[in-house]
Amino acid sequence: MFQSIPLAPSVLRSRVAVCYNSLVMMDAFLVPEKTLVSTKGDGSSIDVGGATSRVFLLTLKITRIIEQESLDLSIYGSSDGAAWDPKPMLSFPQKFYRGEQPLLLDLTGHASVKFVRAHWELNRWGRGSETPMFEFQVTLQEVPPDVLREASVEVKTTA
Secondary structure (H helix, E strand, O other), X not given: OXXXXXXXXXXXXXXXEEXXXXXXXXXXXXXXXXXXXXXXXXXXXXXXXXXXXXXXEEEEEEEEEOXXXXXXXXXXXXXXXXXXXXXXXXXXXXXXXXXXXXXXXXXXXXXXXXXEEEEEEEEEOOOOOOOOOEEEEEEEEEOOHHHXXXXXHHHHXXX
């Protein structure tokens, strides 16, 4: 059903960052930098089971495109990294242009999800080649619990 794209281990490098609260937070690529695609596919699976927080900031960054095409990007979850939920947990708005789009992925209501991965669909229309082309990346950054608490308090005081 989905096409997996094999990626070299050097491309799948994970980044680890130290947050201001001295906890090591997860920081990884769901789709590596400068990934060039022309067909639908899947990123590699990322194990989020050991994360301190169950809330993640996902950032889609599109760096190259051609005219008259669209990118649909969704995030799927799995309990074992082999069988994936049939419906996405989160979908980015359909994209037509270069730029960055952040979204929060909240797994607090999905205790069984231990792995996540990105899936993309491409569409092309109009004149010229019918083959779409996108260069993009998707990062996943764990949101520290302290930041979530501060945001909750701020929302409650402004409401």
